[in-house]
Amino acid sequence: TDKEVQMLRDAALKIIRALKIEGGCNVQFALDRNSFKYYVIEVNPRVSRSSALASKATGYPIAKMAAKIAVGLHLDEIKNPVTKKTWAEFEPALDYVVTKLPRFPFDKFENGDRTLGTQMKATGEVMAIGRTLEESLLKAVRSLEVGLIHPERPAFAKLSDDELSKQIIQANDERLFYLAEAFRRDYTIEEVAELSKMNPFFLDKIKHIVELERELAAHKADLGLLAEVKRYGFADEEIAKLWGLHADQVRQMRKEQKILPVYKMVDTCAGEFASDTPYYYSTYESSTESVKSDKPSVLVIGSGPIRIGQGVEFDYATVHSVKAIQKAGYEAIIMNSNPETVSTDFSIADKLYFEPLTLEDVLNVIDLEQPEGVIVQFGGQTAINLAEPLANRGIKILGTSVEDLNRAEDRDLFDQVIKSLKLPQPEGGTATDKAGALAVADKIGYPVLVRPSYVLGGRAMEIVHDATELDNYIDRAVSVSHDHPVLIDHYLVGKECEVDCISDGDTVVLPGIMEHIERAGIHSGDSMAVYPPQTFSQDIIDQITDATIKLSRTLNCIGLMNVQFIIHDGKAYVIEVNPRASRTVPFLSKVTNIKLAQVATLAILGLSLKEQGFETGLLPNQSGIHVKSPVFSFSKLNHVDSLLGPEMKSTGEVMGSDTTLAKALYKAFEAAGMHLPQFGRALITVKDADKAEATALAKRFREVGYQLVATSGTAKAFEKTGITVSTIEKLDSGQETILEDIANRKIQLVINTMSADKKVSSDGFRIREAAIEHGVPLMTSLDTAGAILKVLELQAFSISPIKS
Incomplete structure (x- = not known):
């Protein structure tokens, strides 16, 4: 109520x-x-995660105002940058409703604990x-990009009451979909409120959505109802599904009946004062506040919510x-749905549309703005997935063509490219x-390495060692990616590397x-x-450079392209090509002092790389050594295996x-929150295939001052080469000593690699989970352990035991 809000x-x-906060x-x-x-509950005397959300929701730039206050200005001395007329002491007024939905990573961690509580689990929003x-x-539901355009999971219809x-009582990441399913089964608002303890006001809105679904199903092709449900x-x-039509038919029906979205401005003052901030959202009303300018424009599709595989x-x-x-010289228009990003700041683009990144919503903006073309290269798989449907509807895709995007993504077409260029590639x-x-x-x-086609972030990708494992994988993965075939490659053991290149169709710069x-x-x-x-x-290096240039030219790449290689027996094997911006673009831009995305965009818009001062080939290495290190959130997600x-x-x-390299690695580990103890006890338990290599690493750990602890099989391998090691009982012996030692901080470092044996593998899972739970540094790759040793060797004197 208003009284509660004011209170x-x-x-x-x-x-x-009282806290004297400025x-x-x-x-x-x-x-x-x-x-x-x-x-x-709590007070955070700083700009917080919710500050970014509040800034985007209201249009009031909290961090900018806080910075001005920090240098001595008062609110009555600061102009509101949105209206440019009112002062910052005016509180924002809203004539619209904002919904934020968190984006969870459980599509990647299917065995993770989905229960929500005091520990944050979302990766984005x-x-x-x-x-x-x-x-x-x-609109928020279809912005989530979880394969749904409506709060309805068909599988939930099979659940018993x-x-x-039970699912409604316990909060989890899919609770909204369970609530909607309850109303489809005619649960009352009171019943659902009692189960969920949620405010009936919100439940009433979800129930209204379900009632509109029923209205649509009962009154097919009702134009009055079409206008009403679009307003909601x-x-x-979704309308097409309920009417037994294709979405394009519903779109055509809307256009014929002039049922079109209008765009309203986010202006902080609910229209009380004139505002020229180019920040818009769509709704179905009569008057629009967004007007196409006379300047030629380009639309850039953003990447949507932050999730594993597609981050900031x-x-x-x-x-x-x-x-x-x-x-x-063009007007830049951005479309995105993520309040955490810089791209959705109203001061970045000439126009910002805060909208879901679906085909319908993008086409609506294109209908109004009539841009010269659309750039999809920088929005990850979200934007790439829109390229073909947009091109099929006559929209110009700037940069690499849709046909060439498909040649890189489609396995058979890509194999033809590789064979025509006579480039090495793992058999598959x-x-x-x-x-x-x-x-x-x-x-x-x-x-073999198996994966569904068209993936980002290695979704549903696995290394399988025999026919039984492959049989199990197909049962799971094909259901995930039924629209595309499964790709199978021979798994080569070797060094991996990647390269980002920029091309204008002729010149190719690495x-x-x-x-x-x-x-x-x-x-x-x-x-x-x-790097x-x-x-x-x-x-x-010459093989990598030559292969990248050939691939870029053959695929008619215009803009950015990422190529990944395995180095095996002196050959550079091509394992993947992505004709778009990759997640390494920011890293490479910073270490080379070349703004890759800007150079690529100018090439896309027609300014050749030669005109920008570049020639074909690999650029000279810049000074220094730079390490990019991943950061993980396993401590926040229960029952998620940390094995890489x-x-x-x-x-x-x-x-x-x-x-x-050692110093750069040290800084990377520290920045990632992996604070390495310079001495202590290291637990090493590895699969048979890794024992020889682990023995060499164990010697080096002894030399920098670590005591070694190992399970029986690993310990025997160490003792054969004269390494002093304490043996600890395996979990399958019924002893919990390993887990107790980790919990009691008697172990300072854990190195664990997985065996194909499922029993051993489950024991390894328990060890890894214990290490994460108790904050003990954990390595699941011997290469990472080798990198850590470089750092420890830099910091420590080498020692050897005194022989009597």
Whole structure:
């Protein structure tokens, strides 16, 4: 109620004044909905995560105001940068509703504990704006990019009422979809409120959405109802499903009946004062506030919510692309749905549309703005997935053509490219069913790397060692990616590296090559990467450069392209090509002092690389050694295996730079929060195939002062070479000594690699989980352990035991 809002507002002001806070502050309350009692949960005397959300939701730039206050200005001396007329002491007024939905990583961590509680589990979030709560909620759902355009999971219809009720009682990441399912089964608002303890106001809105679904199903092709449900945020695709039509038919129907979205401005003052801030959202009303300018424009599609595999790196590229578009004399328009990003700051682009990144919503903006073309290269897989449907509807895609994007993504077409260029590639094949997959794997030999086509972040990618494992994988993965075939490659053990290049269709520039510390088989996003390469011969560098230039020209790449290689037996094998910006663009831009996204955008807009001062080839290495290191969030996600493999698991990254590799590694580890003890006890338990290599590492750990602890098999391998080691009982012996020692901080470092044996593998999982739970540094790759040794050897004197 208004009274409760005012009560909490007054309390927040009292707290801020009592604490003498100047600048941004965040106060969290718990409000008893049955009385006027409230409790202060916490006060954050700083700009917080919610400050960014509040800034985007209201248009009031909190951090900018806090910075001005920090240098001595008062609120009545600061102009509101949105209206440019009112002062900053005016509180924002809203004539719209904003919904924020968190984006969770459980599509990557299917075995993770989905229960929500006091520990944050989301990797990102989306925000949507509408005139009603239903509209903003439905726009937010389709912004999530979880394969849904409406709060409905078909699988939930199969749940019993008891199972459904249990899911509603316990908060989890899919609770919204369970609530909607309950109303589809005619649960009352009171029943759902009792189960969920949620405010009936919000439940009433979800129930209204379900009631509108039923209306649509009962009144097909009702134009009056079509106009009504569009005002409440229904997507054309959902309407089409209920009417038995294609979304394009619903879109055409809307256009014929003039049922079109208008665009309203986010102006901080609910229209009370004139404002020229180019920050818009769509709704279905009569008058629009966004007018196409006379200046030619280019639309850049953003990358949506931050999730594993598609992080803020793509937003970096989007923002730099916008700067280049403006530099080239065009009006830059951004479409995005993520309030955490720089691209959704109203001061970045000439126009910002805060909208879901679906085909319908993008086409609506294109209908109004009529841009010269659309750039999809910088928005990750979100934007790339829109390229073909947009091109099919006559929209001009700037940069690499849709046909050439498909030649890189489609396995058979890409194989033809590789064969025509006579480039080495791991032997592989494509299968559309289980029998075909088993036949391909049998032909090329195990182990094999299997994955569905068209993936980002290694989704559903695995290394399998025999036919039984492949059989199990196909049962799971094909259901995930039924629209595309399964790709099967022979798994090569070797060094992995990647390169980003820029092309204008003729000149191809390679700003740098990044060598991965971890060998092939660990996803590139989870590997530590070093620039410039430290162990490659000139011959290998020449092979990589030559292959990249050939691929770029053959694929008619215009803009950015990323190529990944495995170095095996003196040959550079091509394993993947992505004709778009990759997650390494920010890292490579910073270490080479070349703004890759800006250079690429100017090339896309017609300014040749030669005109920008570049020639074909690999650019000289810049000074220093730079390490990109992944950051993981395993401590926040229960029952998620930390073992690294071909499916990406990291949620962020850091960079360490220095004059030597060891120093750069040290800075990277420290920045990633991995504080390495210089002495203590290291637990080493590795699979048989790794024992020889682990023995060499164990000797080095002894020399820098570590005591070694190992399970029986690993300990025997060490003792054969004269390494002193304490043996600890395996978990399958019924002893819990390993877990107790980790919990009691008697172990300072854990190195664990996985065996194909499922029993051993589950024991390893428990060891890894214990290490994460108790904050003990954990390595699941011997290459990472080797990198850590470089750092420890830099810091320590070598020692050897005194012989009597």
